[in-house]
Amino acid sequence: MKKELEKTYNPNIESKIYKNWLEKKYFHADADESRQPYTIMMPPANITGVLHVGHSLTFTIQDSLIRFKRMQGYNTLWMPGTDHASISTEVKIVDALNAEGINKRDIGREKFLERAWAWKEKYGGTIVSQLKLMGVSCDWDRERFTMDDGLSNAVLTTFIHLYKKNYIYRGEKLINWCPYCRTTISDSEVEYEEKDGYLYYFKYPIEGGGYIEFATTRPETILGDTAVAVNPDDERYANLIGKLAIIPVIGRKIPIIADSYVDKEFGSGAVKITPAHDPNDYEVGERHKLERISVMTDDGRMNENAGKYQNQTSKDCRKNVIRDFDELGLYIKKESIKHNVGTHERCHTIIEPLIKLQWFVKMADLAKPALEVYNSGKLRIFPARFGKVYAHWLENIRDWCVSRQLWWGHRIPAYYCKSCGEVFVGLEAPDVCDKCGHTEFRQEEDTLDTWFSSALWPFSTLGWPEKTKELEYFYPTSVLVTGHEILFPWVIRMVFSGLELMGDTPFKDVMLNGIVRDDQGRKMSKSLNNGVDPIQVIEQYGADALRLMLVTGNALDNDTRFYWSRLENARNFLNKLWNATRFVMMNMDSETNCANSSDFSDSSKGAVTDKWILSRANTIGREVTNRMDNYDLGMAAQMAYDFIWDEFCDWYIEIVKPRLYNKEDPTRLSALWTLKKVLIIGLKLLHPFVPFITEEIFTTIQDSEETIMFSNWIEFDPSLQYPEEEKLAGLFQQAIKGIRAARLEMSVDPSKKINAKLVSDDERIRGFFESIRKSFVMMAGASTFEIFVLSARKSGDIVNENDVPVIIDGATVYISLDETVDREKELERLNREKKKIESELSRCEVKLNNPGFLSKAPEKLVSEEREKLRKYNYMLTKINDRIAAATV
RNA sequence: GGGAGCAUAGCUCAGUUGGGAGAGCGCAUGCCUUACAAGCAUGAUGUCACAGGUUCGAGCCCUGUUGUUCCCACCA
Numbered sequence A: 001m002k003k004e005l006e007k008t009y010n011p012n013i014e015s016k017i018y019k020n021w022l023e024k025k026y027f028h029a030d031a032d033e034s035r036q037p038y039t040i041m042m043p044p045a046n047i048t049g050v051l052h053v054g055h056s057l058t059f060t061i062q063d064s065l066i067r068f069k070r071m072q073g074y075n076t077l078w079m080p081g082t083d084h085a086s087i088s089t090e091v092k093i094v095d096a097l098n099a100e101g102i103n104k105r106d107i108g109r110e111k112f113l114e115r116a117w118a119w120k121e122k123y124g125g126t127i128v129s130q131l132k133l134m135g136v137s138c139d140w141d142r143e144r145f146t147m148d149d150g151l152s153n154a155v156l157t158t159f160i161h162l163y164k165k166n167y168i169y170r171g172e173k174l175i176n177w178c179p180y181c182r183t184t185i186s187d188s189e190v191e192y193e194e195k196d197g198y199l200y201y202f203k204y205p206i207e208g209g210g211y212i213e214f215a216t217t218r219p220e221t222i223l224g225d226t227a228v229a230v231n232p233d234d235e236r237y238a239n240l241i242g243k244l245a246i247i248p249v250i251g252r253k254i255p256i257i258a259d260s261y262v263d264k265e266f267g268s269g270a271v272k273i274t275p276a277h278d279p280n281d282y283e284v285g286e287r288h289k290l291e292r293i294s295v296m297t298d299d300g301r302m303n304e305n306a307g308k309y310q311n312q313t314s315k316d317c318r319k320n321v322i323r324d325f326d327e328l329g330l331y332i333k334k335e336s337i338k339h340n341v342g343t344h345e346r347c348h349t350i351i352e353p354l355i356k357l358q359w360f361v362k363m364a365d366l367a368k369p370a371l372e373v374y375n376s377g378k379l380r381i382f383p384a385r386f387g388k389v390y391a392h393w394l395e396n397i398r399d400w401c402v403s404r405q406l407w408w409g410h411r412i413p414a415y416y417c418k419s420c421g422e423v424f425v426g427l428e429a430p431d432v433c434d435k436c437g438h439t440e441f442r443q444e445e446d447t448l449d450t451w452f453s454s455a456l457w458p459f460s461t462l463g464w465p466e467k468t469k470e471l472e473y474f475y476p477t478s479v480l481v482t483g484h485e486i487l488f489p490w491v492i493r494m495v496f497s498g499l500e501l502m503g504d505t506p507f508k509d510v511m512l513n514g515i516v517r518d519d520q521g522r523k524m525s526k527s528l529n530n531g532v533d534p535i536q537v538i539e540q541y542g543a544d545a546l547r548l549m550l551v552t553g554n555a556l557d558n559d560t561r562f563y564w565s566r567l568e569n570a571r572n573f574l575n576k577l578w579n580a581t582r583f584v585m586m587n588m589d590s591e592t593n594c595a596n597s598s599d600f601s602d603s604s605k606g607a608v609t610d611k612w613i614l615s616r617a618n619t620i621g622r623e624v625t626n627r628m629d630n631y632d633l634g635m636a637a638q639m640a641y642d643f644i645w646d647e648f649c650d651w652y653i654e655i656v657k658p659r660l661y662n663k664e665d666p667t668r669l670s671a672l673w674t675l676k677k678v679l680i681i682g683l684k685l686l687h688p689f690v691p692f693i694t695e696e697i698f699t700t701i702q703d704s705e706e707t708i709m710f711s712n713w714i715e716f717d718p719s720l721q722y723p724e725e726e727k728l729a730g731l732f733q734q735a736i737k738g739i740r741a742a743r744l745e746m747s748v749d750p751s752k753k754i755n756a757k758l759v760s761d762d763e764r765i766r767g768f769f770e771s772i773r774k775s776f777v778m779m780a781g782a783s784t785f786e787i788f789v790l791s792a793r794k795s796g797d798i799v800n801e802n803d804v805p806v807i808i809d810g811a812t813v814y815i816s817l818d819e820t821v822d823r824e825k826e827l828e829r830l831n832r833e834k835k836k837i838e839s840e841l842s843r844c845e846v847k848l849n850n851p852g853f854l855s856k857a858p859e860k861l862v863s864e865e866r867e868k869l870r871k872y873n874y875m876l877t878k879i880n881d882r883i884a885a886a887t888v
Numbered sequence B: 001g002g003g004a005g006c007a008u009a010g011c012u013c014a015g016u017u018g019g020g021a022g023a024g025c026g027c028a029u030g031c032c033u034u035a036c037a038a039g040c041a042u043g044a045u046g047u048c049a050c051a052g053g054u055u056c057g058a059g060c061c062c063u064g065u066u067g068u069u070c071c072c073a074c075c076a
Helices: A011-024 A053-071 A086-099 A104-133 A149-164 A219-224 A279-288 A304-309 A314-327 A364-375 A385-395 A450-454 A469-474 A484-501 A534-541 A543-551 A564-587 A597-601 A608-629 A633-661 A668-686 A691-702 A723-745 A763-771 A773-780 A823-848 A851-856 A859-887
Strands: A037-041 A075-079 A081-083 A168-178 A183-185 A190-205 A211-216 A227-230 A244-247 A252-258 A270-273 A331-344 A352-361 A380-382 A414-417 A423-425 A441-443 A477-483 A507-513 A754-759 A782-788 A804-808 A811-816
Touching: A011 A104, A011 A534, A011 A543, A011 A691, A037 A053, A037 A469, A053 A075, A053 A104, A053 A477, A053 A507, A053 A534, A053 A543, A053 A608, A053 A633, A081 A104, A081 A450, A086 A104, A086 A450, A104 A534, A149 A168, A149 A423, A149 A450, A149 A484, A168 A279, A168 A331, A190 A219, A190 A244, A211 A219, A211 A270, A219 A304, A219 A314, A227 A279, A252 A270, A270 A279, A279 A352, A304 A314, A314 A331, A364 A385, A364 A484, A380 A385, A385 A484, A450 A484, A477 A484, A484 A507, A534 A543, A534 A564, A543 A564, A543 A633, A543 A691, A564 A633, A564 A668, A564 A691, A597 A608, A597 A668, A608 A633, A608 A668, A608 A723, A633 A668, A633 A723, A633 A773, A668 A691, A723 A754, A723 A763, A723 A773, A723 A804, A723 A811, A723 A823, A754 A763, A754 A773, A763 A773, A763 A782, A763 A811, A773 A782, A804 A823, A804 A859, A823 A851, A823 A859
Parallel strands: A037 A075, A037 A477, A227 A252, A380 A507, A477 A507, A754 A782
Antiparallel strands: A168 A183, A168 A352, A190 A211, A190 A331, A227 A270, A244 A252, A414 A423, A414 A441, A754 A811, A804 A811
């Protein structure tokens, strides 16, 4: 029973197909030593998220690679999952609680975590169900969450491991503090925004007389100053070095020091140093063993060290300090400046650098092997330019602050003796403190940076630290595909974690994709309200159209723009493919199933054009495969697209029609066999990008349940190369195009039939056109078509003066119309043709007359040029004859 | 301040080791030709940013200039 296809492609088939794939468990992969694995770890989606078109792009790329490899016979695993997204989620839950009038500290940790898990249950599923609409073929049976028992165990095991190797330490250092979220954040979570501000000038009195002038953007930190620094080469201040300056208001005496960090040209050339509230000052402080005086509290107010300013907000304090200095005559002026201010990327609160006791991962030793695998070429990064960024970051890496003052996340497995404060790191608190003998402990309140768990994703999801067969088989994975914005926070951390804990890189290749922008090139953002909802796109055009649009027409590492017109184009292509299938199926009958390759290969049954299109399909298959292997999906999809639309639909299907319509035609079966064969090749080449429609057509046309997902990928077959046939088909195209152009040029009514004559001394050309006579007649809109050997007759016997010539390589086609030809127009056309040929000819001649070209260019190129010269000379002679005849 | 990318048709972008400038959209003209009007045919439009250099030959390689985007650092 054969299915009928609707006249227009309707993407509503997608959900049914996806359901079938899930039921058949096609996406599931198990360890199987007899087969080669191909593995991709899906970047875990945040449970706060909804699907946006950026996801659509990166998941389309991954799915295309997975489907390509699956068809090539690999045992493919695409591991999906979600991320607890510690701070993002916590911020959202806190907001939700605030809306109910609840403060998170009022309900306490336990109750808060209950809310968080409820959130996870509710929203974690949303993005997964949205992903499924995209057609992603990941193994949902293996879906993981970063706070699953297994993955949490991996996190604790890692922490303990690193602690035992002294890679994790606790220390008091300057960290980035978000006063709104009241937690530390890492350097990569700080976003710099340019803001308008002031540079304030003050002066401190110097002990023993005189003043020293300095400038600052943050007068409130004066209270934490422990030095004034000048450049050692600055002669203006040379005599002041070593003296003491006095901070008025609080009366502290601080040294004037010399440090090359100070820029002589900026401001007054002297800098106040606040080691507790500025990263650079912190380093100066380290070098000069300065005291670190913290003057701020966790919520951004002034603390007890600020003396009379205690409890003021930093804003008020700033105002008051300026006023007080002014009264003392020590405030000089302010200047407007633009400067970059660090803000928290999640809540955009201005970051306060503070000194805090935190947990850190020591990076120097971990970074080395991660750099080494890149330098040795073991880890490849696409596009290559990001490799330099990767290396540069690792070479300049700083210790990683991993503790967060949050509740939603993995609680640090450290325990403090309640009596002496001794620290123990382990899965559980010890029974007895081995320092003081006490038996009561409290667990560290802090949780870990969310990236600490995602850094383990490539192996924690496969069961690590257990030695599972999945881990053994699927690790290391094949390629990681993700956006370049998380190269630092995620990719690099996976690499050094994998090397440290698994002894091998987590993936062989890294492929970084760009972002999807709006049609004006702007980033999609909530504030601009220019985001495109992929779910809406899918409902309207289908996932296949969205996928095809995202993947074609752009190099994948480039940012791409979202255009509805491009989406329509993709949809139109799918409709084209759909209708090509309808055409093939419409002509198939019981006989068709008997058609086989011998109908094609037997020269009495097959046709030149069959060999041509199959030869092209074979070549395109090889090209598409090459592109896929190099992650050039955009070009791969484009080639398949062009082949189907231009060559298969616009030429082959048109050419083949007369043979199909005539049931007596001996080459009919070959035509049907070729149509189906080439269509299936096209479906396979397209399946990685547009999985739904290709599956629907594949099963329909074969009248079988067998999925295209496991059908064999196209293998290049040298025996299917037919260069001679390709050349002849090219001549046919030249002739038809020429005739069509001439007809339009001469304003011949489209319904008007013309008479056509082909004149050639080349026997193969005559034979070929003889064999394709009916297609020629149809496509040229001709009523008669005669073929002559010129050398056997005088041209006057064949061609009359009203005939219009179309010159192709090795032959001339004359078309004659009943009405008189417009002489002038005809001459115009001929002269334009002539000009074109002449310019080609002169290009050839210039090259061939150049001794340098002859002696240095490759032989192949030279002979190609000679062949062109011959061809254009032939065409020029023909056209000159014609012009001469027409002018008489 | 350091690093990287980009500059090709009206718009958005391809152009794989240097060897006759391309696509989609848009535009113009004509066609409802029995797979498809979500279609077909034909056509117009480019000092490949600018200036040098290497080469027999440069959109592609090198140097410089201009414009633009991004990343890193964050000079108080």
